[in-house]
Amino acid sequence: MTFPVLDTAAIKQAATSRLVLDTVRDALIAHAEGRTSVPPPLHMEFPEADGDCHVKAGWITGSTDFTVKIATGFYGNPGLGLPSNHGLVCVVSARTGQVRALLDDRGLLTAWRTAAAGALITDAMARPGAVTLAVFGTGEQARLQTSWLAKLRPVGTVLVHGRNPHRANALCDELDARGLRARPASAQEAAAADMIITTTPATVPVLDAAQVREGAHVTGIGTDMPHKNELPPALFHRAQLIATDDHAQCLDHGDFGHAVRAGAAAQDSDIAAGLLLKAPLDRLDTAITVADLTGVGALDAALASAVLGRLLR
Template identity: 75%
Template sequence: MTPLVLDTTAIKRATTPERVLTTVRDALIAHAHGRTTVPPPLHLQFPDADGDCHVKVGWVTDTPDFTVKIATGFYRNPAAGLPTNHGLVCVVSARTGQIRAILDDQGLLTAWRTAAAGALATHAMARPDAATLAVFGTGEQARLQVEWLAKLRPIDTVLVHGRSQDKTGSLCEAFNALGLDARPAMADEAAAADMVITTTPATGPVLQAGDVRAGAHVTGIGTDMPHKNELPPALFARAALIATDDHQQCLDHGDFGHAVRAGATTDTSDTPVGLLLERPVERPDDAITVADLTGVGALDAALASAVLAELAP
């Protein structure tokens, strides 16, 4: 059987943000209940090129396909006019072992499932009346996190903190064009928002724990390799509720793991984020909540299968 090769045009035609959100939500819940198979991811670093690569495998129990995904991030690419992220997803039959399709998605499905997971976790864990959102980072993922969270709840103000003044201004203009009230902010002001999402490849904390206000929620999505770190351990010490997308991954190379090794929290203090998506989260109005998301292969499998079902039923 010759596998299909599908490009980004076909993939975009096959789905919508709403379908991605539903698929990722269901996959996170399945993962929280142990209905997935997710081996540890493989990581490669390319220091001379400021790049990294993840290889992730995942399967949702009793579904017809599993996936093997390659996702790369080379952070000097924009200076050369190239996208930061690339990748592809190989969809394999879980019944025959035959390769059904190659999704030449250029990293698109990774970006979508990351945006969906971050938006879902932030919406579920933030106060119902939380309306001020801060995003750290100015790349594609920063844009997607804000846009997709805005599909789930009203957002009054968007604060953008980035290293580049030009990129920060451009992202604010893009948000304003969508009807969101966005403006640049310093790190301490951004950290004091009702909701905070960090979307950077940073190797050290991008905010100070003391700047996060009581009642706030923080989602970190950039720490997907052992050398990366966005959230300070002291923030986890202040948190009344900590959620992880995958307990073992977050211990190994997430911000949660950094906090555990620093003695700021224990290795049993987290709750699977999928469980928090099933029912309203009980939280005092003055509690700080934190989500650490490292990216789960089962989400890639679920989303790739959903796309393929539309294109090759």
Template identity: 70%
Template sequence: MTVPVLGPAEIEAAARPGLVLDAVRAALIAHAAGRTTVPPPTHLNFPAADGDCHVKTGWIDGSDDFTVKIASGFYRNPLRGEPVNHGLVCVISAHTGRVRAVLDDGGRLTAWRTAAAGALAGHALARHDARSVGVFGTGEQARLQVRWLAMLRPVGPVLVHGRDERRAAAFCDHLAGHGLSAAPAPAAEAAGADIVVTATPAVAPVLDADAVRPGTHVTAVGADMPHKNELPPALFARAGVIATDDHEQCLHHGDLAHAVRAGAVPRDADVPLGALLLTPPDRTDTAVTIADLTGVGALDAAVASAVVRELLR
């Protein structure tokens, strides 16, 4: 039997934001409850090319499928006129082991499930009246984080901090095209927003802990390998709630890992994000909250399976 290869156009048509958000939310809750199988991811690093690659797999108990995903990020690609992210997802029957479909998504499903997880975390952990958003990073994922969060709650203004002023301005124009008010901002101003999102490949903290105001929520999505780091350990020491998508992964290669190694917080300082989606934390208006997201294979499995159901039914 020929295995169907589903291309980007088909996948984009099927992967509606509501479908992705529902799949990611259910997968995070299942993962928090211990109802998933998620082996440690494999990482490849290509320093000479400023690139990296992740191989992740996962299964949710009782699901018809499991997945194996290859996702790469090569950060000089825009200079060549190419996207930063590439990849594919292989969807395999959990009953027979037969490959059901290959999703040639070019990294889109990874980008969308990351955006969905960040949006769900920000909506659940931020104050009810939080509106302003500070964004560190000007790439595709930074844009998606803001746009998907805006699907769940009112957002604005958006303060964009990036190393390249032209890219920051282009980012603001992009958000304006989606009805969001945005302006470039220095790091201290962006860090002072109600909700702060970091979506960079940084290897050292991109914001100052003292610039983050009481009551702020911070979502970090960039530290997905051991050498990467976006948040300073001192910020974790201030946090009233620390949520992680996967405890062990975040202890190995998330921002939490750097905070634990620095002695800022103990190893068990975090709470599963999925548990907080079911029962939001009882936070005060002055508490700093953090979501450290490293990407979980069970989320990839949930989203890819949902897309395959849409396309092959």
């Protein structure tokens, strides 16, 4: 049996931002409502190369396809002139078990669904009047999270905090070229923004919870393995509302799990992110809100199936 292998050029043509945002939103809602099948992800680490690999699978009840995805992050790659992320998605018929297509996306769909999920939940949980955005990290997700959030709401000044000043300046220049006012910032200044998104592979928290202001929203997207940790437990203790994309995953290997094990948050203190996308959020202007996103296989399945449908139409 032969099946199509579709490259990034074809995928980029089919995967419009509207398609990605709508598909990810619907998939998060379906997952929150229990209409998905998502086994625990497989993780591998490669310490000598500063890399990791995730294998995730997922299916949305009633869908014609399910997917198995390989996504890698090798964080020293930029120094070699290579992108940090890579991967592919295998789309399989949920009716016959036959492989329908291989999406050789080189990690593109993972990056886009991550950006869409982060932007959607940040937009849903942040105050309507919040405009200042801080991003911790200077890589692809820092750029994507900022750009995709700007598709959903006005974004004023963008504060970029990174360990490498050269990369922070380069990201600011790129965001400026996209019409977003960006400048480098210290960790303390970035932590005081209206909206904060952390996009790093950090193993210790990247911000001080005490420096986060009342009324702020924080989304963490980088803690997707047990050894990673971006958000301090004390931030969850201060939060009036905590959202997770998958309760069990976030308990096992998310920042929410670190907070629960530290005694800073109760195990049942979170709400499914998809439910906040389904109904408008009623929040106090002084409330601190936090979202912990570890990446859900059902989102990969929904997006890959939607893209494949357009490509084969």
